[in-house]
Amino acid sequence: MNSLQALQKYFGYSQFRHSQEDIINCVLNKQDVMVLMPTGGGKSLCYQLPAVLLNGLTIVISPLIALMKDQVDSLNLSGIPAAFLNSSQSTDEQRDIAIKLSNNQLRLLYVAPERLFGKDERLMAFLKTLKVVQIAIDEAHCISQWGHDFRPEYLMLAGLKREFPGVPVIALTATADKLTQKDILEKLNLTRPEVFVSSFNRANITYRVQPKQNSFKQLLRFLSERKEDSGIIYCLSRKSTESLARDLRDEGYAAAAYHAGLNNDVKAKNQEAFLRDEIKIVVATIAFGMGINKSNVRYVVHADLPKNIEGYYQETGRAGRDGLPSDALLLFSQGDAMKLREFAKVENNAQQSAIMLKKLDDMVEYGQMHRCRREYLMNYFDEHFPDNCGSCDFCLSEFEKFDGTLIAQKALSAVVRLKERFGINYVIDLLMGSKSIKLWAEHKLLKTYGIGADVPRADWQRYIRELIARGYLRLSDDGYSALQLTDKSEAVLKGMEKVELITSQHIEEKDNDELTFDNELLTLLRKHRQEIAVGENLPAYIVLSDATLLEIATYL
Ligand code: ADP
Ligand code: MG
Ligand code: ZN
Numbered sequence: 001m002n003s004l005q006a007l008q009k010y011f012g013y014s015q016f017r018h019s020q021e022d023i024i025n026c027v028l029n030k031q032d033v034m035v036l037m038p039t040g041g042g043k044s045l046c047y048q049l050p051a052v053l054l055n056g057l058t059i060v061i062s063p064l065i066a067l068m069k070d071q072v073d074s075l076n077l078s079g080i081p082a083a084f085l086n087s088s089q090s091t092d093e094q095r096d097i098a099i100k101l102s103n104n105q106l107r108l109l110y111v112a113p114e115r116l117f118g119k120d121e122r123l124m125a126f127l128k129t130l131k132v133v134q135i136a137i138d139e140a141h142c143i144s145q146w147g148h149d150f151r152p153e154y155l156m157l158a159g160l161k162r163e164f165p166g167v168p169v170i171a172l173t174a175t176a177d178k179l180t181q182k183d184i185l186e187k188l189n190l191t192r193p194e195v196f197v198s199s200f201n202r203a204n205i206t207y208r209v210q211p212k213q214n215s216f217k218q219l220l221r222f223l224s225e226r227k228e229d230s231g232i233i234y235c236l237s238r239k240s241t242e243s244l245a246r247d248l249r250d251e252g253y254a255a256a257a258y259h260a261g262l263n264n265d266v267k268a269k270n271q272e273a274f275l276r277d278e279i280k281i282v283v284a285t286i287a288f289g290m291g292i293n294k295s296n297v298r299y300v301v302h303a304d305l306p307k308n309i310e311g312y313y314q315e316t317g318r319a320g321r322d323g324l325p326s327d328a329l330l331l332f333s334q335g336d337a338m339k340l341r342e343f344a345k346v347e348n349n350a351q352q353s354a355i356m357l358k359k360l361d362d363m364v365e366y367g368q369m370h371r372c373r374r375e376y377l378m379n380y381f382d383e384h385f386p387d388n389c390g391s392c393d394f395c396l397s398e399f400e401k402f403d404g405t406l407i408a409q410k411a412l413s414a415v416v417r418l419k420e421r422f423g424i425n426y427v428i429d430l431l432m433g434s435k436s437i438k439l440w441a442e443h444k445l446l447k448t449y450g451i452g453a454d455v456p457r458a459d460w461q462r463y464i465r466e467l468i469a470r471g472y473l474r475l476s477d478d479g480y481s482a483l484q485l486t487d488k489s490e491a492v493l494k495g496m497e498k499v500e501l502i503t504s505q506h507i508e509e510k511d512n513d514e515l516t517f518d519n520e521l522l523t524l525l526r527k528h529r530q531e532i533a534v535g536e537n538l539p540a541y542i543v544l545s546d547a548t549l550l551e552i553a554t555y556l
Contacts, residue, residue, distance in 0.1 A: 040321030056133030404501025
């Protein structure tokens with residue numbers, strides 16, 4: 001039987017996806033491989049199919065018991081003999097499995113790394129007497145401290161090549177982060193591994209961002225068109241997952257909360273019910289996700305701002321694993337960004353905190369930008385994507401536009417008057433007629449002083465960013481980031497070219513329905529604030545005592 005026949009016979013699929021076939025061929029040729037494929041890409045098949053074709057045992061290292069059980073159940077249903085070994089089993093069950101292994105009756109054995117390399121060396125000694133033909137390491141990013149799911153027990157896997165010399169190892173992960181990828185390769189000691197990188201683009205997911213105004217009403221509107229669908233709603237705090245799940249139940253939705261603070265039985269129960277479609281909506285913190293092998297999740301909503309693009313992309317990737325059209329919706333608010341910024345600042349390690357802030361800035365940019373979201377995401381992961389993906393809110397032209405020629409002319413002439421020597425905020429000060437530059441501007445007889453006073457500052461910022469993105473303005477690269485004209489500017493100034501801008505969506509930040517959590521937390525922060533320097537409406541920095549940090553940590 002060849003690979004394609006096995007694919008059809010055991011897995012019921014007509015063709016391979018991505019580079020599955022090449023990967024499988026490598027394994028069959030006894031080469032080490034590392035597979036980087038997005039969530040839902042079809043990684044499991046890359047070792048399951050060779051396991052069927054090779055005459056011997058495939059050991060699969062996997063981090064979660066729930067994950068092992070799912071996979072083993074579905075393999076057995078497809079007629080592929082597989083089992084897992086873990087601490088939840090009785091001695092009898094374990095003995096049964098050992099007998100089957102000795103008789104060469106199992107094709108795949110799932111096991112956790114700490115079991116394989118644990119104090120009890122008998123399992124390892126036993127496995128070494130068997131004909132092991134392949135070792136697969138699922139969720140291989142767990143070996144890296146750089147990743148988001150570091151598991152110290154994964155470090156033990158460095159010993160695999162020594163224990164099973166000559167047996168091909170296949171490491172698989174959906175992590176898109178370059179640093180983590182390098183780390184995985186180094187830690188696993190693979191022999192001249194063949195690395196397969198699939199595009200991380202998830203073509204079947206449509207990305208949208210809405211300014212968060214009244215998140216509950218926005219959610220109900222979104223859900224009303226998706227009553228029969230399964231979905232995940234991510235919130236930042238445990239508390240809000242519970243209250244939102246309750247509110248959704250009151251509206252008749254089968255929703256349940258999931259977070260790390262719930263006891264294991266409740267978590268397992270909710271997860272099972274979600275897999276069986278008894279619960280349609282899981283309202284969760286980021287604790288929910290890895291190992292949720294549910295292919296028909298139709299949407300992922302972020303009701304609060306994620307901390308960075310990596311997390312956001314990973315979480316949205318849980319939608320549409322079956323390849324059918326799915327939605328990702330982010331409710332964006334500056335208030336969330338401010339809160340996350342405060343958390344990032346109170347990190348102990350200054351370098352860590354700087355990285356977190358930088359990543360958060362990217363997330364905020366994504367939430368506010370008006371350009372193709374897929375292009376931005378792909379660029380973020382160093383992948384090129386031609387603009388206009390056809391399935392994000394920008395490419396679908398869901399933003400309302402207006403004739404912004406006059407606005408553009410005002411901005412451009414302010415830049416001219418300032419001789420292209422000042423940055424965005426100063427140009428806006430001039431346009432808005434800011435008191436702080438009144439004397440200066442009048443002294444210099446600048447006619448543009450105050451000509452844009454009717455437009456709110458936040459809108460000016462957005463318009464100018466848009467003008468930059470569209471090439472009507474640029475930022476100098478001499479380190480001063482002064483606004484300057486481009487060769488496209490003149491036509492606009494002379495009225496020969498029209499400029500369309502996106503209509504402001506007037507974000508109402510003060511919404512009582514949703515800000516309860518923020519308020520409580522902010523009160524707590526305020527109560528313990530020892531020193532505050534207030535910059536432009538934002539607390540510039542906050543110094544907190546250890547006791548307060550502890551209090552906030554327990555609150556979360
Ligand atoms: P990953 O581990 O990469 O997140 P999985 O291995 O769980 O993804 O596969 C995701 C889904 O894609 C599963 O439902 C799987 O059965 C399906 N799948 C895998 N390969 C193919 C294929 N060649 N054709 C169709 N569906 C596939
Ligand atoms: Mg997987
Ligand atoms: Zn797009």
